[in-house]
Amino acid sequence: MEIKAYHPKYEKGWLQCRVLAFLSTAYYDNVLQEKENYKHPSIELVAIHQSKVVGLIDVEYETEKNQVCTGERGLGGMIWHLAVHPDYQRLQIGQHLLHRVENLAIEKGLTYLEAWTRDDNWVVDWYKKNDFRPVYAYLHVFMEGKSEMQHVKSEIKALRPVQTWAHYNGENEESIRQTFERVHTCTGLEKRLDDAKRL
Template sequence: MLIRNYQDADEEGWLRCRILSFLHTAYFDNVLQKKETYTNPSIELVAVESGQVVGLLDIEYEDVSGTVCTLCSGRGGMIWNLAVHPDYQRKGIGALLLAEAERKLKTLGIFEIEAWTRDDQWVNGWYQKNGFTQMESYLHVFITGEKVSNFVQSSISNLEPVVVEAHYSGNEKEKIWKTFDRVHDCNGYYKQLTPALDN
């Protein structure tokens, strides 16, 4: 298993790995047909086994503090994509991808990482095991069917919204959980890196 920088030729394998890894998570319908690219500089890594992309990690990092991250106080890196193919999970690949990204961030003088993830307990467990601390949380709310028209109106005549994805950051979370069928906590994690460069 090799960890290396993403190359354009990896795109199809990257997309397939991401879709399969999300299949049984709260991100099951977050499907990409093109790999994401970033405005700011980024570290984009893949784990490759027998020519197949089995893991991926993208971190967009800041030249100027506050342009990408919200939880970091200095220049930080934001994890936008992290996935390990289900057949290769729990073999340490996620941790190896993170370690390589951290090594690269440190050489760039960046010592803070931020990530946001929904409420899959085992994914939150992975972040905690790998040194991240939960700092914040808000809700991702999906509204479908008849409920949409009760809560969301279109300003264009004859245009009726039928699916809404919304963010809730208020104090009445319980009410939101009770009112809508699909609600996720979205948890913000932060990790401070030690300045010393590991080998």
């Protein structure tokens, strides 16, 4: 396996790796047809095995505080995508990608990395094992069907929503979970790179 900088020639493999990796997670329906481009500078890496993309990581980072991330202490990098092909999981590919990103981020003067994930405990645990700490959480709420969509109104005449999803950061979490069938906790995690630098 070799870790390389992303190149557009890897786009098809990048998309396939991401969708297959996400199928077994709470992001199973978050499918992309094109790889994202970022407004700010980014670190984009792929893990290649026998000409196949088997892992990937994308981090968009700041040159000024709060351009991309939500933290308040220095410049951050947001992990938008981190995935390992199912046939290559548990081989520490994700860890290798993360460590390479951390080294590059430190070189660029970043002080922390930020990541957000839904309520797959194994994903949250993976981040914790890699020294990320949870800093915030809110709900992703998916709505469809007549009983759930009665809570959503359109201000445009003749436009009737039939499916939607929303963020909820209020105090009545239990009520939201009782009202809607598909609700995920979205957890924000942070890793201080100045701490990692001292290790």
